[in-house]
Amino acid sequence: MILTVTPNPSLDRTYEVPSLDRGEVIRATGERMDPGGKGVNVSRAVAAAGRRTVAVLPLGGAPGALVADLLDAQGIEVAPVPVAGATRSNIALAESDGVLTKINAPGPELSAEEQELLLETVRAQSRDADWIACCGSLPRGLAPAWYADVVARVHAGGARIALDTSGRALLEALRERPDVVKPNAEELAEAVGRPLSTVGDAVKAAEELREMGARAVLASLGADGQLLVDGAGAWFGSARVDVVRSNVGAGDSSLAGFLIAGGSGPEALASAVAHGAAAVQLPGSVMPSPADLDASAVTVTAEVPVDRVLKEPVS
Secondary structure, three states, X not given: OEEEEOOOOEEEEEEEEOOOXXXXXXXXXXXXXXXXXXXXXXXXXXXXXXXXEEEEEEEOHXXXXXXXXXXXXXXXXXXXXXXXOOOEEEEEEEEOOOOEEEEOOOOOEOXXXXXXXXXXXXXXXXXXXXXXXXXXXXXXXOOOOHHHHHHHHHHHOOOEEEEEOOHHHHHHHHOOOOOEEOOEHHHHHHHHOOOEEEHHHHHHHXXXXXXXXXXXXXXXXXXXXXXXXXXXXXXXXXXXXXXOXXXXXXXXXXXXXXXXXXXXXXXXXXXXXXXXXXXXXXXXXXXXXXXXXXXXXXXXXXXXXXXXXXXXXXX
């Protein structure tokens, strides 16, 4: 079982539009409503793969009730933490050329009692978990060290934890040695405080995160592929993608694929790449099923192309 923790979930509405023209009336060609948040997306991808998952998340108001209903309809067990504030609603505008514009609401502020209940729910639900994935930004009220507290409690209980967050929350958590961290290129650059221009730059940055405490780093490099750096070495993975429809949740799908495949080594990286590549070819934040995966399109190598210039350098 894979347990996910999403401190700031959302109700996500995605509209497909021909183009985004400010000040004009735009007619959508398609729309979706999905439960959102990075950990929620990981659970959705795990469930789509036919695996058991439990989602721990604070929920409040009508949007929170709808999120719970949508997750239940997808076969995901929900461990809700009731909160006074309403769960946030986000909007994504997906243009036909693949450009995505997102409007994310701040979400509710959690009281001290709600914060403690969230931690206690994670502890109670983690007993049967093979992996615990803590993902996303922290809501108002939670200190940057909150994830560090979660990692410490999870390790004390003997479980493994994957962390997908950024900024100070990531840096604070590194001291507790999370088993896997999953930054994207921008988050990786932010963590080490310098730009990334090549795959080699990303490898060095990942190695620095390991020196700061991460046991393994699974880095998403956008269209360039993915990178895994752990105690056994470094691997680079990429996949052929025919059409990009939406990158919403692609990184979360990648993390799910990595954990489903065991959470370590080149085989898990290949699964991560396959899941991420499949996700970007689906509308909105639809998570791929096994039928959507194309293992033949994936390449994983220990010969990391360190001199390759990133298609999307991070300044």
